[in-house]
Amino acid sequence: MNDLTELFNKLFVNFNYIVAATLFVIGLYTVIAKSNLIKKFMGLNIIETSVFLFIVSSGAIVGGKAPIIGEGVSSKTAFVNPIPQALILTGIVVAMSTTAVALSLMIKLYEQCGTLNADKLKELK
Amino acid sequence: MKKGIIIFAVFLFWLLLVSAMVSLPPMGSPENPAYSHIVPRYLEEGVEEAGAHNIITGIILNYRGYDTMGEVTVILTALMGVLAVLGRENLLHHTSKVDESTIERSVIVKCVVRLLVPFIILFALYIILHGAESPGGGFQGGAILGASVIALTLTFGFSLTVKKLPLKYRTVFESAGPLGFFISGVIGLFCGLNFLTYIIPSVAPAYQDLIRHLLLLIIEIGIGVGGGTIIASVFLAMEKVGKE
Amino acid sequence: MIEFSQHCPVLMTITLIIGGALTPIVSISRKKFSFWWAFFVSLLAFFFCSCAVWRLYTMGPISYWLSGWEPPYGIEVYFDYVSTITFLMTALGILVIVYSKRYILHDISEEKLPTYYTLVLLILGGMVGFSVTGDMFNLYVFLEILSLSGYALIAITEEKLNAMASFKYLVMGSVSSVSVLLGVALLYNVTGTLNMADIALRLQQFGPTTAVYVALVLFIIGFSVKAALFPVHAWLPDAHALAPSPVSALLSGLVIKIGIVGMLRVLYCVYKLGGPVDFTSVTNFMGWLAAVTVLVGAFFAFFQDDIKMIFAYSSISNIGYILMGISLVSFTQPERGYLGMMGGLVHVFNHAIIKSTLFLCAGALIYKTGFRKLSDLRGIGKKMPITCGVLTIAALSIAGIPPTAGFICKWYIILGTIEFGKPIFAVALLLGAMLVFAYYIKIINALFFREPNESITEVDEAPLSMLVPIIILAIGCLVMGIFAYLPLAVIRPAAATMLGLPSTYLPLGG
Numbered sequence: 001m002n003d004l005t006e007l008f009n010k011l012f013v014n015f016n017y018i019v020a021a022t023l024f025v026i027g028l029y030t031v032i033a034k035s036n037l038i039k040k041f042m043g044l045n046i047i048e049t050s051v052f053l054f055i056v057s058s059g060a061i062v063g064g065k066a067p068i069i070g071e072g073v074s075s076k077t078a079f080v081n082p083i084p085q086a087l088i089l090t091g092i093v094v095a096m097s098t099t100a101v102a103l104s105l106m107i108k109l110y111e112q113c114g115t116l117n118a119d120k121l122k123e124l125k
Numbered sequence: 126m127k128k129g130i131i132i133f134a135v136f137l138f139w140l141l142l143v144s145a146m147v148s149l150p151p152m153g154s155p156e157n158p159a160y161s162h163i164v165p166r167y168l169e170e171g172v173e174e175a176g177a178h179n180i181i182t183g184i185i186l187n188y189r190g191y192d193t194m195g196e197v198t199v200i201l202t203a204l205m206g207v208l209a210v211l212g213r214e215n216l217l218h219h220t221s222k223v224d225e226s227t228i229e230r231s232v233i234v235k236c237v238v239r240l241l242v243p244f245i246i247l248f249a250l251y252i253i254l255h256g257a258e259s260p261g262g263g264f265q266g267g268a269i270l271g272a273s274v275i276a277l278t279l280t281f282g283f284s285l286t287v288k289k290l291p292l293k294y295r296t297v298f299e300s301a302g303p304l305g306f307f308i309s310g311v312i313g314l315f316c317g318l319n320f321l322t323y324i325i326p327s328v329a330p331a332y333q334d335l336i337r338h339l340l341l342l343i344i345e346i347g348i349g350v351g352g353g354t355i356i357a358s359v360f361l362a363m364e365k366v367g368k369e
Numbered sequence: 370m371i372e373f374s375q376h377c378p379v380l381m382t383i384t385l386i387i388g389g390a391l392t393p394i395v396s397i398s399r400k401k402f403s404f405w406w407a408f409f410v411s412l413l414a415f416f417f418c419s420c421a422v423w424r425l426y427t428m429g430p431i432s433y434w435l436s437g438w439e440p441p442y443g444i445e446v447y448f449d450y451v452s453t454i455t456f457l458m459t460a461l462g463i464l465v466i467v468y469s470k471r472y473i474l475h476d477i478s479e480e481k482l483p484t485y486y487t488l489v490l491l492i493l494g495g496m497v498g499f500s501v502t503g504d505m506f507n508l509y510v511f512l513e514i515l516s517l518s519g520y521a522l523i524a525i526t527e528e529k530l531n532a533m534a535s536f537k538y539l540v541m542g543s544v545s546s547v548s549v550l551l552g553v554a555l556l557y558n559v560t561g562t563l564n565m566a567d568i569a570l571r572l573q574q575f576g577p578t579t580a581v582y583v584a585l586v587l588f589i590i591g592f593s594v595k596a597a598l599f600p601v602h603a604w605l606p607d608a609h610a611l612a613p614s615p616v617s618a619l620l621s622g623l624v625i626k627i628g629i630v631g632m633l634r635v636l637y638c639v640y641k642l643g644g645p646v647d648f649t650s651v652t653n654f655m656g657w658l659a660a661v662t663v664l665v666g667a668f669f670a671f672f673q674d675d676i677k678m679i680f681a682y683s684s685i686s687n688i689g690y691i692l693m694g695i696s697l698v699s700f701t702q703p704e705r706g707y708l709g710m711m712g713g714l715v716h717v718f719n720h721a722i723i724k725s726t727l728f729l730c731a732g733a734l735i736y737k738t739g740f741r742k743l744s745d746l747r748g749i750g751k752k753m754p755i756t757c758g759v760l761t762i763a764a765l766s767i768a769g770i771p772p773t774a775g776f777i778c779k780w781y782i783i784l785g786t787i788e789f790g791k792p793i794f795a796v797a798l799l800l801g802a803m804l805v806f807a808y809y810i811k812i813i814n815a816l817f818f819r820e821p822n823e824s825i826t827e828v829d830e831a832p833l834s835m836l837v838p839i840i841i842l843a844i845g846c847l848v849m850g851i852f853a854y855l856p857l858a859v860i861r862p863a864a865a866t867m868l869g870l871p872s873t874y875l876p877l878g879g
Contacts (some may be wrong), residue, residue, distance in 0.1 A: 013151045021142035024551070029135045031544060033128060037536065044543050051551050058558040061160065062153040067180040068259065069172050079180070081164050082171075084557075086184040087506060090196045091550065093264060094513045097203030098543050100359050101520055104207040105539065107363060108524070108532045121533055145583035149558050158575070162561035163441055191435045191444045195498065195510035198386050202491050202514055206521030208484045210532070296393050303390040307383065313436075317372070320379050321436040 016057035023050030035118040048095040059084030177257035197302030245273040253349035267352025274357035298354040305347020309340040377421035378448040385494030392487040407486035415459040447503030450863035462493040464838035476613040492518040534607035545594035552587035596628025599662040609681035614732025618725035637867040652696040660797040662689030667804035694782040703868040709785025710864040716778035726763040726842040733831040748821030759843040764809040774849035
């Protein structure tokens with residue numbers, strides 16, 4: 001009983017992480033199960049977003065402020081962790097780049113084959 | 126049937142991830158290893174060492190500047206990928222869907238966009254140049270810059286944008302991001318320091334801060350201009366879809 | 370010189386990346402100039418790489434602090450013995466660029482030339498940066514550079530199936546990159562740092578939690594997709610066979626090795642043998658997968674008629690050999706994994722040379738005849754003797770016939786499995802080697818001994834700019850086989866340091 005309470009406690013404290021894991025899995029399901037290429041790609045974007053959510057949550061501090069140090073503010077605990085924010089900026093740019101390449105591939109596929117359904121594309125081969 | 130197997134496999138993966146998430150240190154506590162190891166130095170000395178009041182900008186451009194150089198290269202790679210797949214826009218053989226569209230864009234839209242775009246560009250420049258002091262920076266400003274070009278294209282047509290932003294200039298601006306890093310980084314290299322070092326000891330101490338500001342500014346402008354142009358170029362390359 | 374050589378690991382990366390970024394600018398007015406520029410940039414990178422390797426073997430590993438920040442605070446570039454693979458990357462890059470001069474106009478229009486060379490330089494830069502970095506997040510960034518340029522290079526031609534193959538690669542590759550990123554994020558959350566050496570240190574300090582194990586699983590999944598291990602290999606055959614031949618040579622020779630380098634970094638530099646996490650159960654499971662990979666790759670290659678498809682499936686099989694070699698480690702007795710690790714690392718080098726020779730030869734045949742099916746190419750050996758001769762040397766090498774390059778590493782890997790006490794793996798590897806031998810005999814037979822195809826008339830030898838790279842590579846195949854102690858001596862410290870042994874380690878009697 002005690003273990004169970006502790007587990008629930010942890011689930012509650014790390015709620016953002018659990019949500020990130022769930023989103024990751026939803027995205028993974030979309031990538032594997034859907035046959036429309038655009039939906040597949042949306043699944044990929046969901047996975048990427050879930051990882052960003054996880055990273056940015058791991059930098060959160062209760063009651064923390066944005067780490068911009070102005071005049072007279074220098075207390076250490078007042079700021080959130082800046083590293084994850086710097087990391088997801090990179091991550092977002094990478095995700096955007098992948099999206100651009102994937103969309104251009106889909107434009108070309110649609111021009112050539114007239115469909116974006118993975119099953120139909122397999123038949124066209 | 127197939128769906129059931131996928132759902133089951135994905136569920137197992139979810140259990141794996143959740144078991145990891147539960148074992149992590151509690152979120153939001155200042156005692157976390159993520160908060161107590163490297164961050165204190167960034168927060169306490171970041172303004173002095175990295176030369177930016179916005180610690181995130183300090184990390185992006187200074188402590189982890191090499192990552193950001195890679196990141197800028199990723200955007201350039203994306204543009205090259207789009208160009209490899211679709212090719213540059215070609216006005217001779219293709220007509221744009223936007224120009225061909227039978228819907229006449231209303232006077233209100235044209236007027237508003239014409240009025241707003243200078244201010245949008247001004248705002249983008251502010252975001253780019255003020256990134257060291259407030260939220261913002263090269264990437265954010267670059268995205269706004271690219272968006273302003275897209276807004277112009279959608280209202281005034283494809284051919285106008287291509288005429289106003291000729292390919293020759295765009296080709297140069299697209300590479301501005303990595304080039305900004307290269308120019309700023311190589312100066313340290315010539316002074317016998319490591320790549321991407323902005324504090325040059327052989328200069329009089331009074332000017333060191335100024336030089337660092339200048340070098341960081343070159344990088345920010347490079348990222349902003351490069352990012353904006355790349356977004357515009359990707360948009361134009363995708364726009365080309367049309368008939369022979 | 371010492372001052373200068375210390376900067377080389379970073380210099381070669383930025384040379385390739387900035388050179389790539391400048392390619393469209395220098396060739397605004399003359400598209401064909403982009404070739405000379407790319408050639409010059411790759412030569413420069415090769416020079417820097419040689420300096421770095423020279424320094425490595427005279428003065429030990431190079432640790433370079435970017436912007437001058439000491440490691441956990443800034444990014445560290447760490448050039449160690451495993452990073453010698455960059456030597457191969459830059460050298461192969463030069464040959465591929467020279468080969469592309471004539472070949473690539475066969476596949477793409479002149480308009481796209483600067484884009485093509487930019488992407489080639491960026492993919493090389495990404496791989497070089499990936500192999501020398503000592504920072505986990507930096508690893509992810511360079512992984513994305515090389516993956517994105519890989520997807521784009523496959524789809525650069527106007528062929529119908531290429532976009533589909535590239536999209537399949539993109540979806541699987543992106544999922545794998547994201548799982549690597551999630552692994553990095555988990556490790557960051559547990560340890561609070563991104564530097565590899567620092568993570569290893571702090572893992573020791575905190576002890577293993579579930580999250581650390583899950584991060585390991587995520588890394589293995591991510592890098593397995595990049596290396597095309599058995600259950601996740603589906604993207605490879607189409608992507609490697611349909612890409613333009615020089616690109617196939619790069620992808621098959623080098624890009625799949627990135628998965629191996631990533632695994633080496635994560636397993637043996639971050640988690641470490643003798644560290645807090647006993648990962649040998651995972652690697653032994655990988656050994657089983659590798660055995661299946663060897664057999665599956667060899668089996669499917671047997672039924673292909675398309676010459677590039679055969680080579681693509683053969684890459685899967687060979688990746689199995691390499692993974693087998695690097696995954697047979699014992700947690701408490703690192704010496705027992707030495708032979709396998711050695712063979713695996715040497716095979717990384719040898720397979721890169723051999724497979725790029727094969728793909729470039731196939732490219733020369735396709736360039737001259739326009740056919741890519743073995744049944745159409747029959748009897749071409751008399752018309753293109755040099756190309757087919759080189760192809761024969763490479764085919765014998767990959768089948769592991771003694772005086773050529775493929776023999777020594779397969780021999781070491783098989784010895785390693787026996788040393789490790791898993792003779793069943795040795796049986797699987799030998800079976801795979803026999804299948805490989807059979808289908809390469811099939812190729813040689815078709816090229817030389819079947820009566821010529823009548824529709825191929827007036828075909829002569831490939832142009833010089835294509836012959837020179839493949840002849841250099843063929844000489845490489847022979848040299849790596851006949852003077853096998855050369856690669857062994859070069860790789861020995863890498864294998865020893867990966868296992869946590871001193872870099873001068875020699876097994877008894879070895």
